[in-house]
Amino acid sequence: xxxxxxxxxxxxxxxxxxxxxxxxxxxxxxxxxxxxxxxxxxxxxxxxxxxxxxxxxxxxxxxxxxxxxxxxxxxxxxxxxxxxxxxxxxxxxxxxxxxxxxxxxxxxxxxxxxxxxxxxxxxxxxxxxxxxxxxxxxxxxxxxxxxxxxxxxxxxxxxxxxxxxxxxxxxxxxxxxxxxxxxxxxxxxxxxxxxxxxxxxxxxxxxxxxxxxxxxxxxxxxxxxxxxxxxxxxxxxxxxxxxxxxxxxxxxxxxxxxxxxxxxxxxxxxxxxxxxxxxxxxxxxxxxxxxxxxxxxxxxxxxxxxxxxxxxxxxxxxxxxxxxxxxxxxxxxxxxxxxxxxxxxxxxxxxxxxxxxxxxxxxxxxxxxxxxxxxxxxxxxxxxxxxxxxxxxxxxxxxxxxxxxxxxxxxxxxxxxxxxxxxxxxxxxxxxxxxxxxxxxxxxxxxxxxxxxxxxxxxxxxxxxxxxxxxxxxxxxxxxxxxxxxxxxxxxxxxxxxxxxxxxxxxxxxxxxxxxxxx
Numbered sequence: 001x002x003x004x005x006x007x008x009x010x011x012x013x014x015x016x017x018x019x020x021x022x023x024x025x026x027x028x029x030x031x032x033x034x035x036x037x038x039x040x041x042x043x044x045x046x047x048x049x050x051x052x053x054x055x056x057x058x059x060x061x062x063x064x065x066x067x068x069x070x071x072x073x074x075x076x077x078x079x080x081x082x083x084x085x086x087x088x089x090x091x092x093x094x095x096x097x098x099x100x101x102x103x104x105x106x107x108x109x110x111x112x113x114x115x116x117x118x119x120x121x122x123x124x125x126x127x128x129x130x131x132x133x134x135x136x137x138x139x140x141x142x143x144x145x146x147x148x149x150x151x152x153x154x155x156x157x158x159x160x161x162x163x164x165x166x167x168x169x170x171x172x173x174x175x176x177x178x179x180x181x182x183x184x185x186x187x188x189x190x191x192x193x194x195x196x197x198x199x200x201x202x203x204x205x206x207x208x209x210x211x212x213x214x215x216x217x218x219x220x221x222x223x224x225x226x227x228x229x230x231x232x233x234x235x236x237x238x239x240x241x242x243x244x245x246x247x248x249x250x251x252x253x254x255x256x257x258x259x260x261x262x263x264x265x266x267x268x269x270x271x272x273x274x275x276x277x278x279x280x281x282x283x284x285x286x287x288x289x290x291x292x293x294x295x296x297x298x299x300x301x302x303x304x305x306x307x308x309x310x311x312x313x314x315x316x317x318x319x320x321x322x323x324x325x326x327x328x329x330x331x332x333x334x335x336x337x338x339x340x341x342x343x344x345x346x347x348x349x350x351x352x353x354x355x356x357x358x359x360x361x362x363x364x365x366x367x368x369x370x371x372x373x374x375x376x377x378x379x380x381x382x383x384x385x386x387x388x389x390x391x392x393x394x395x396x397x398x399x400x401x402x403x404x405x406x407x408x409x410x411x412x413x414x415x416x417x418x419x420x421x422x423x424x425x426x427x428x429x430x431x432x433x434x435x436x437x438x439x440x441x442x443x444x445x446x447x448x449x450x451x452x453x454x455x456x457x458x459x460x461x462x463x464x465x466x467x468x469x470x471x472x473x474x475x476x477x478x479x480x481x482x483x484x485x486x487x488x489x490x491x492x493x494x495x496x497x498x499x500x501x502x503x504x505x506x507x508x509x510x511x512x513x514x515x516x517x518x519x
Contacts, residue, residue: 002147009125009144010037013089017142018117018124019110024146025129026191027093031057033146034091034125043121044088048077048095057091074098078109087121096128099137107134114140148329149192151262154184157192161199162209172208179211182297185260186217189330194220214297221299221330230323232302234336236290243284243291244418244444245411249277249402249502253288256399257296260332260375271332272399273369274378276340276392278385278499279404280488281480282445285381289336292379296334301327303337305344305361320361328374341382344389362389369397385494393498402502403495406481406488407444411503412436415444419451431467438474441481450474 012020022030031047035057038045048054053071071077074095081090098106114137117124126141133141149157158180165171175183187195198220202213225233240250256272258264277285293300303323327335344362369378378398382388393401407415413436417427439447454473458465481488495501 002150002153005144005146006033006037009033010040012142012144013037013041013123013125016118016121016123018114019137019141020123020125021131021133021141021143022125022127022146023129023131023143024127026146026148026193027127029192030125030127030146031091034089038089042087044086046084046088046090048090048092050074050094050097053077054080054090074106075109078106078113081122081124082113082116084122089123089125092124092126094128095126096130096132099126099132099134101134101136103134107136110137111140148189149195151184151188153192154187154195155180157195158184158199161196165203170207171203172210174208174210181262182211182214183209183217185332186214186297188332189328190217190220190224194224218299221333224330225299225301225326230319231326231335232304234290234293234300234302236293236300238287238290239294240288240291242418242422243287244415245407246284246288246404246502248500248504249288249404252400252402253292253295260296260298271375272377273372274335274380274398276398276401277379277381277404277502278388278401278491278495279383279502280406280443280491281383282443283404283406284444285404286336286338287444289334289338289379289381292377293334296377298377299330299333301330301333301335303327303335305337305340317357317360317364320364324364324368327376328372332375333377335376335378337378337380339382340380340392341384341388344392366391366397385491401499403492403499404502405492406441407447408503409436411444412439412442412447415447416451419448423451423455425465429466430470434467435470435474438471442474442477442479443481446477446479447474450477453477 009020009022024030035045037043045057046054047057048071050072054077071080077092099110101107113124127146131143133143162173162175166173187198190198198217199209201220202209202216205216222233222235225231240253243250252275259269259272277288279285290300292298327333344358344365380392380398392398413432416430416432416435416439420427420430439450442450450473451470454465454470457473458469463469
């Protein structure tokens with residue numbers, strides 16, 4: 001990807017495109033690329049910033065040598081570009097701030113400079129982390145994205161660092177090819193500086209570089225997410241072993257785990273797009289999203305659609321584009337959209353309720369789902385299928401739709417064991433058969449709450465938890481499946497033939513709700 005962009009940048013310079021806008025956080029890499037192209041084309045290079053004016057690249061920060069007087073002003077800097085007669089490339093840093101519609105004079109000057117440069121061997125390259133162009137400049141400016149370091153770029157960086165520290169006897173390197181791949185995959189989405197900083201941080205923390213340092217790399221990505229304010233970095237401690245049952249879903253996830261590796265890409269496999277987990281409340285959908293992050297060793301980003309909606313016209317659409325860009329910048333990653341049915345339930349009536357904002361935000365999200373190439377795995381959860389826009393369910397946007405039903409007896413047994421063990425109790429000391437019978441049509445969350453309630457009761461009575469205490473707590477609970485049986489029937493009916501069951505159906509087991517008969 002980088003080689004492609006460098007070739008594209010060189011072609012644009014050779015074709016004498018007057019103004020090229022490079023979107024990147026990595027000024028140093030862009031500057032080096034410009035210098036390499038200039039050396040090949042026998043051109044000079046000048047860099048501009050608002051604080052230093054026009055200087056030759058590489059000049060010491062405190063040095064006054066080589067600076068052009070009074071070129072810190074953007075108008076004066078553009079005039080200098082026009083007056084210079086030599087063949088050159090001018091790299092203007094963070095010039096986007098002066099390309100807003102209110103900067104009328106700068107915009108007019110840029111348009112005139114663009115016309116003038118077409119007949120010269122000079123090129124103006126603007127580098128900025130943000131794309132911000134006034135409408136008047138859209139026909140004069142050519143935009144290219146400068147990608148973040150790929151796996152091979154990071155590998156070169158890692159090996160350079162290892163060469164630099166190998167002489168230090170107090171630093172240990174435990175690095176085989178598999179460990180190296182895990183560490184580098186975790187670092188994908190960081191800039192060169194961020195990657196170098198976090199690798200140095202791992203060495204400072206414990207004096208070694210090993211597979212355990214993947215979590216330190218994730219902490220660097222957590223900083224990026226936190227600073228954005230649009231996505232929430234969820235530090236998950238749950239594993240798939242904490243999820244009771246759902247064997248078919250777990251097996252599917254297990255088979256997709258290696259799909260983000262270089263070996264999978266070489267094999268011709270695209271990165272998985274994502275899944276929709278549809279089903280009964282409290283049956284482990286959100287827990288699965290958290291557990292996948294730990295199992296796949298990928299950062300989990302929680303996508304709160306409510307944060308996308310701003311008060312200013314157009315800000316909601318811009319927010320979702322920024323959130324998507326941030327998720328892609330730290331990829332490979334998992335994007336968790338919890339209760340997507342509530343988030344986008346108003347798309348049908350959006351034109352009448354909010355001027356079409358919800359509809360436009362949803363359309364942006366759908367387009368991204370269909371066309372995304374970055375390895376961002378989406379896990380969306382939903383409880384109410386009637387509120388789901390039908391466009392979301394079309395094949396191609398997500399890999400699979402799983403229906404998560406109430407747990408069967410074997411799954412309830414697993415859930416009881418998990419929650420008792422999590423709270424320091426030995427499950428074998430309880431009559432699990434009786435507990436499983438008493439939790440018929442309970443969700444996993446209701447079973448957990450029953451166990452917690454029983455623990456509160458025995459703590460008050462200053463005694464240890466036993467089977468009778470647990471059964472008493474569970475029998476006092478009215479499960480949601482009874483109070484909302486009609487909705488559950490409707491949900492199961494919709495899922496039949498439309499969604500894949502998250503649990504393997506045992507021969508002879510019915511997926512339907514028990515018939516209610518009045519006697």
